[in-house]
Amino acid sequence: MHRRKKLALITLGCPKNIVDSEVFLKQIEGNGYDVIATSEGSDVVVINTCGFIESAKEESIATIMEAVRLKEGGRIKKLIVMGCLSQRYADELKKEIPEVDAFIGTNKLRDVVREIGADWKDELLGERSLTTPSHYAYLKISEGCDRPCSFCAIPEIKGSHRSVPVEQLYREAGLLASKNVKELILIAQDTTYYGVDLYGRRELAELLAGLSGLEGIAWIRLMYAYPSGFPESVINVLAGNRKLCRYIDIPLQHISDRVLSSMKRGVSSKEIRELISKLREKVPGIALRSTFIVGYPAEGDDDFQELIEFMQEVRFERLGVFTYSREDGTDAYGLGDPVPDIVKEERYAEIMGIQEGISLERNRGLVGKKIPVLIDSVKGGTAIGRTEYDAPEIDNEVIIKDAEGAAAGSFCDVEILHADAYDIEGKLCRCQDRPVNPTE
Numbered sequence: 001m002h003r004r005k006k007l008a009l010i011t012l013g014c015p016k017n018i019v020d021s022e023v024f025l026k027q028i029e030g031n032g033y034d035v036i037a038t039s040e041g042s043d044v045v046v047i048n049t050c051g052f053i054e055s056a057k058e059e060s061i062a063t064i065m066e067a068v069r070l071k072e073g074g075r076i077k078k079l080i081v082m083g084c085l086s087q088r089y090a091d092e093l094k095k096e097i098p099e100v101d102a103f104i105g106t107n108k109l110r111d112v113v114r115e116i117g118a119d120w121k122d123e124l125l126g127e128r129s130l131t132t133p134s135h136y137a138y139l140k141i142s143e144g145c146d147r148p149c150s151f152c153a154i155p156e157i158k159g160s161h162r163s164v165p166v167e168q169l170y171r172e173a174g175l176l177a178s179k180n181v182k183e184l185i186l187i188a189q190d191t192t193y194y195g196v197d198l199y200g201r202r203e204l205a206e207l208l209a210g211l212s213g214l215e216g217i218a219w220i221r222l223m224y225a226y227p228s229g230f231p232e233s234v235i236n237v238l239a240g241n242r243k244l245c246r247y248i249d250i251p252l253q254h255i256s257d258r259v260l261s262s263m264k265r266g267v268s269s270k271e272i273r274e275l276i277s278k279l280r281e282k283v284p285g286i287a288l289r290s291t292f293i294v295g296y297p298a299e300g301d302d303d304f305q306e307l308i309e310f311m312q313e314v315r316f317e318r319l320g321v322f323t324y325s326r327e328d329g330t331d332a333y334g335l336g337d338p339v340p341d342i343v344k345e346e347r348y349a350e351i352m353g354i355q356e357g358i359s360l361e362r363n364r365g366l367v368g369k370k371i372p373v374l375i376d377s378v379k380g381g382t383a384i385g386r387t388e389y390d391a392p393e394i395d396n397e398v399i400i401k402d403a404e405g406a407a408a409g410s411f412c413d414v415e416i417l418h419a420d421a422y423d424i425e426g427k428l429c430r431c432q433d434r435p436v437n438p439t440e
Contacts, residue, residue, distance in 0.1 A: 007033045007116070008042040008076075010067075011131065012060055013050025015187050015223075017083060019140045021048050022128035024109050029129055031118035039070055044078045044116050051085035051157060053325035060085045068099045080104065082112050084157045088329075106158055107143065126172040133376055135409030136183035136392060137176045141169060141207065145189035147226065149253075150264045150331035151296065151324065154189055161190065163198045166207060170214075177216035182409055183374060184217055185391065190226040192234065205233035212243040218411065218435055219374065221391060223249040228266040230275050239283045245388040248279065249289040249318075255310040256303035259296055264331065269310075276314055287389035289318035294351060295344030296324045297335035304347055311354055317362060318395050319355045323348050356421045363396065363419035372435045373398045373414045373426070375406050383428070385412065388435075398424045411435045 007028055011021040024046070025035060039045045045067050049060040070076045080102045086093065087105030094103055102115045110120045130137055144158040173184060186208075188194065195203025211220055220243055225234070227250050238244050254260055257269050279286055292307060311319070323344040326337040373385040376392065383403035390396045398414060406412055406428055414426035 004032055004034045005043040006036050006041065007044045007046065008036050008039045009046045009048065010039070010063060011048045012063060013048070013052070013056060013084065015138045015185070016140055016143075016189075017048050017050060018131060019128070019138050019187070020083070020106075020109060022131055024048075024112060025129035025131070026124050026127045027109070027113050027121060028116070028118060030121050030124055031113075033116075033118070035129075039067055040075045042076045044080065045070075045076050046080045046082060046112065046116070049081060049083040049085035051083070051088045052153065053322070053327065055325070057085060064097060064100065068097060071099055078116070080112060080115055082106075082108070087157050088153065126168060126175055128172075128176075130176075130179070130181075132392070133408055134179065135181060135374070135376075136185060137181045138185045138187050139169065139173055139176070139211075140164065140187050141191060141194050141204075142188040146193065147190060147228075147266070148264045148331070150262060150335075151253075151293065151327065153327045153330055156329050158189060161193055161197055163194050163196070163203075165198060166195075166203065166210070169207065170210060173211055173214055173217070177214045180216065180409065182217065182411075183219040183221060184211060185221045185223060186211075187223050190224060191222060192225050192230055202229075202231045202233075205231060205237045208234070208237050208244060209241065212241050218243065219245050219388060221245045221247055221388075223391065225250045227252055227272055227275055235279060235282050238279075238286070246283055246285050247287045247289065247389050247391070249391070250275075251291045253291065253293050254296065254299070254303070254307060256299070256306045259298050259303050262298035262332070262335070263293075263296065287317035288314070289320075289391070289395070290316055291320040291322065292351065293322050293324050294347040295339040295341075297326075297332060297338055299324075299339065308351065308354065311351065311358075315358050315362070316355070317359075317389060318391075319351075319358075320394065321348050321351050321355075359396075360419070360421040363421065363424055366416040366424065367419055368416065370413050370415045370429060371426075373400070373412050374435075375400075375403075375408055375410050375412060375431070377408055378403060378406055383412075385414070396422050396424060398426055400426050400428050403428050406431050 050056040071079050078101050081100050082104045086103040090103045104111050113120045142163045144161045145154050146161040255269050375383050375385040377384045383400040383406040385398045410431045412431040413429040416426045418425040
């Protein structure tokens with residue numbers, strides 16, 4: 001009998017890479033490959049890399065070198081590296097790691113499929129093999145970015161902004177809904193810019209409204225919403241459509257006008273505050289998630305203190321912080337890296353300490369309340385889930401013991417019994433296929 005070839009895929013980096021990997025997996029399965037969980041014993045190993053900041057590059061290189069050792073030992077036959085690191089450093093990587101059979105950049109999935117000896121199947125357009133739990137999926141609505149942010153290498157890696165045609169997105173989302181996906185998580189480098197290149201104007205609000213009409217989709221979550229020129233129409237649809245989670249991710253990066261200007265963010269401190277005020281006024285109870293960069297070259301002690309005061313003023317429901325990574329090819333590279341690493345780490349620790357206190361206070365305010373929770377997993381009688389205010393992997397989790405009757409993908413009413421800074425414990429009340437007892 002003809003032996004089916006085995007392929008292992010390792011995905012690093014952000015949810016946008018996850019989507020690319022899922023599209024690739026569907027093509028590979030359509031070509032008769034068996035996808036296996038471990039690299040050892042594979043005919044082909046494909047590594048989908050991240051190359052955004054230094055820590056991500058280091059993780060990608062370490063993963064590649066581990067696969068190289070397996071190949072040198074005869075335990076895998078072919079090694080392909082795709083994605084952001086390949087796009088950014090292909091020439092250098094070919095010289096430094098010749099054991100890799102091919103380095104293939106971003107937006108070249110057809111080339112990856114061809115490299116392993118398979119055929120690209122157009123009839124599978126819009127289909128994916130999910131690597132997330134089957135009840136939620138990421139929907140990538142555009143690729144690339146036109147923003148000039150001085151610290152960011154994404155335009156160099158991904159190219160200019162390119163929206164996915166709305167008809168294609170509706171088809172893809174419909175296929176996901178038909179496979180019992182309950183939550184769609186919209187992602188892009190800049191979701192608010194959706195539609196400008198194809199339709200001459202921002203069409204995100206119309207897209208959100210259209211997706212909410214899909215049967216079976218219960219939650220739609222919006223990520224990576226750039227603050228500059230934020231569309232008023234998006235705020236209105238968030239306020240009026242209960243399929244849209246009262247949650248939005250807006251990466252602000254800083255609040256000091258001096259730093260924002262150097263970062264080339266195209267938005268002022270005043271405009272940021274006005275946007276936050278408008279969101280909280282028009283969408284009561286909304287959870288605001290943001291990210292900040294500390295240790296940027298133009299960030300002095302006064303700028304950092306302004307950022308601290310802003311955090312304490314706004315009290316974000318969810319927050320992530322990065323220490324500045326000097327990246328070649330970016331406008332900020334020429335500014336050097338004057339903030340010492342120890343100062344960066346001190347600033348990081350201070351911000352996260354403040355946010356931990358804010359998160360603890362906010363979570364304790366939930367104790368005694370009954371809220372809807374989407375169950376992500378159940379093991380040994382304990383269920384782990386999320387509220388509409390929490391994205392997977394990066395936000396809070398709700399832990400439910402004695403969760404008989406709960407199943408992954410079900411919505412449960414949960415009474416909150418105890419809360420820590422980032423984990424919440426609750427008691428199961430009832431479960432069903434769609435959200436129950438929605439918060440108003």
